[in-house]
Amino acid sequence: MQIINYFESDKSNELIEKIEACDWGAAKFLAELLREDRFFEMLGGEGDLYILMDGKSLVSYLTLTKQDVVRDESMYPWIGFVYTVPEYRGHRYCEKLISYAEDVARSKGYKKVYIATDHIGLYEKFGYEYLENRIGYWGDDNRVLFKTLTDNKEKTMNIKTERLNITEFTLDMAEAVHLNSLDEDNRRFVPDEVFETVEDARDTVEFLMSVYESGDGPLVYPVLLHDNTYIGYVQAVPFEEGKWEIGYHIGSLYTKKGYATEAVRAFLPVIMKKLGVTEMTGVCLAENIGSVKVMEKAGFIKQFEGIGNYQGEDREICRFVYALGVETQC
16 A cells, blocks of 8 residues: 655546545545645645555545644644545554654644544544634534644664664655765666655655555665764565565765665664564675675675576676574674
């Protein structure tokens, strides 16, 4: 499953049709606002519409906007238009989206987020507190709930080494991800991981953040120095049923310092335990001597060197395997 931002999608008309097909009056109104380009006019001038998709199927959606049905310039942002398609209910998908919207609000510096609803007990399960009742835009009575956004949300990945922190992506890392991706090694060895603009990097960071809860992969984690400088990432990528491949990149400004080896060594036992696997594959181009050395120093054993598939092309590759509990050579 994937969370997308409607306003950054090239399938806006298709998404409007899916929203409009929902059996909910507010969904029809939301579709109308989108189709008539009145979304921002109606909802405070700024905001986004986040949609959880299961392939081509709509699962759930919500808005995160400056205003909602309750109008108060001192209270924002608001989560609204929360809806889950009936066949997907019972799996707490709306909680996944709400948590995502909270992360977005948190990354923008907001300390609280609000919801106006007539439900009792639904959003309270997700940490929301009752504030008061307010008359809404349409003259109806609404329960106003709020949630205080703390900065200490527990992370599922939080590794600290002698020089590095391996943690989870946040939206404020997008510019660093963009700049870090532009070095020549990235263009040469993994061109699909080059982000020419901050917006491209932000889209990818948003997607990677959405994957942490599902665990479907790719599971990509930023590598930071202790002063929180972003220098690269480590990742685990599914490639066959039950099998995962290691990946990593350290920006050119920070290479030849042993950071990649330090990060991979620390990452392997943690991510393998998280995934419940005892082996991890590593593949790199044979000409990428730096990556070959990282694999060897991290304890991987070379199993193959020759012509093989690399990003859809036949290239000279090295394939390694790391196995938990196997004595390694460093």
